[in-house]
Amino acid sequence: KAGVTQTPRYLIKTRGQQVTLSCSPISGHRSVSWYQQTPGQGLQFLFEYFSETQRNKGNFPGRFSGRQFSNSRSEMNVSTLELGDSALYLCASSTTGDRTDTQYFGPGTRLTVL
Amino acid sequence: QQQVKQSPQSLIVQKGGISIINCAYENTAFDYFPWYQQFPGKGPALLIAIRPDVSEKKEGRFTISFNKSAKQFSLHIMDSQPGDSATYFCAASRGDDKIIFGKGTRLHILP
Numbered sequence: 001k002a003g004v005t006q007t008p009r010y011l012i013k014t015r016g017q018q019v020t021l022s023c024s025p026i027s028g029h030r031s032v033s034w035y036q037q038t039p040g041q042g043l044q045f046l047f048e049y050f051s052e053t054q055r056n057k058g059n060f061p062g063r064f065s066g067r068q069f070s071n072s073r074s075e076m077n078v079s080t081l082e083l084g085d086s087a088l089y090l091c092a093s094s095t096t097g098d099r100t101d102t103q104y105f106g107p108g109t110r111l112t113v114l
Numbered sequence: 115q116q117q118v119k120q121s122p123q124s125l126i127v128q129k130g131g132i133s134i135i136n137c138a139y140e141n142t143a144f145d146y147f148p149w150y151q152q153f154p155g156k157g158p159a160l161l162i163a164i165r166p167d168v169s170e171k172k173e174g175r176f177t178i179s180f181n182k183s184a185k186q187f188s189l190h191i192m193d194s195q196p197g198d199s200a201t202y203f204c205a206a207s208r209g210d211d212k213i214i215f216g217k218g219t220r221l222h223i224l225p
Contacts, residue, residue, distance in 0.1 A: 004157070043158070043203060043215040058212050090157050099146055099207045105157025 002026065004093050004106035012112045018079040021109045023091030025072050029104075031097025032074040034066060037088040037108070046089075049074055050097045078111075086113045118206050120216025128224050133191040135219045137204035140185065144206040144214075149178065149189050152201045152218075161202070162189075194223045 005024045013019050025032050034046040045058040049068035066076040072093075078085055088110050092103040119138045127133045137147075148163035164171045164178040164187065171178045177190040191198055201220050207213040 042217040043205075045212040045214075048212075056210065056212050092157070099210075099213060100163070102160050105159065107155065107157050 004091060004104050006089075006091050006106040006109050008109060009107065010110045010112075012114060013081050014114050015081055015083060017081050018077060019081060019111060020075055020077045021089055021091075021111075023074045023076075023093075023106060025074070025091075025093030026104055029093035029095055030072055031094045031101070032068055032072065033092045033094075033097070033103065034074070034076050035090040035092065036060070037090055038086075043090070046076065048097060055097065081113045083113050085111065087111060118204060118214050118216045120204050120219060122219060123217070124220040124222070126222045126224060127194045129194065129196060131194050131223075133194045133198065133221055133223070134188055135202055135204070135221070136186065136188045137206075137216050138184075138186045139206050141206070141208065142185065143208040145209075146207045147178070147180065147187050148205050148207075148213075149176075150203040150205065150215075152203065158203060191221075194221075196223045196225050199223045 007022045031050045033048040036044050047066050048056040052068045063079045068074045088108040090105050090108045092105045094101040094103045121136050149161045150158035151161045152158040162173045162176050164180050166182045175192045180187045199222050201218045203218045204216040205213050
């Protein structure tokens with residue numbers, strides 16, 4: 001099976017712009033979660049989608065949003081970018097999204113905000 | 115109460131030695147504790163996980179020890195190898211709530 005893929009792998013944006021990141025889960029996986037990874041804050045949960053519905057959300061401002069399509073592919077959007085949004089954004093997929101279900105992470109999208 | 119505190123931040127171990135990484139939590143409602151391994155340029159990968167109803171779980175050279183009364187759990191890597199050099203994250207979760215990660219430990223195994 002192909003692993004989780006994320007596009008693009010690298011992105012450079014300027015403050016105030018918006019960005020859309022894409023995640024294709026492993027075939028058959030219906031749950032997709034997004035995480036932000038920074039040196040200072042570590043790994044932080046953004047949100048989780050299952051069958052096109054957001055089931056859980058982390059403590060991030062409304063500028064961070066996401067969606068999931070009927071084929072389980074997911075996108076996350078960050079509007080009005082700030083310097084502090086520079087991070088590695090990771091997507092993970094699992095079969096059911098149950099917390100004991102193994103999550104498989106993609107390689108991430110490295111976002112740099114100038 | 116939602117934090118998971120991980121130590122040390124970085125660790126250097128001789129090849130063949132035992133690597134030990136510790137985590138502590140406050141929320142007694144946490145009931146699932148996974149460990150993840152992350153290599154540079156890759157996403158984290160689940161290494162091993164434990165529930166609080168057992169005190170130890172072993173998979174190959176990797177062992178989780180769990181102390182419920184002290185609210186601590188640790189990862190032991192026996193016979194550490196250079197290929198184990200990576201960043202390790204502990205985590206905790208409960209119910210339908212979001213997973214909380216420790217800040218990570220950068221492990222380097224000297225050849």
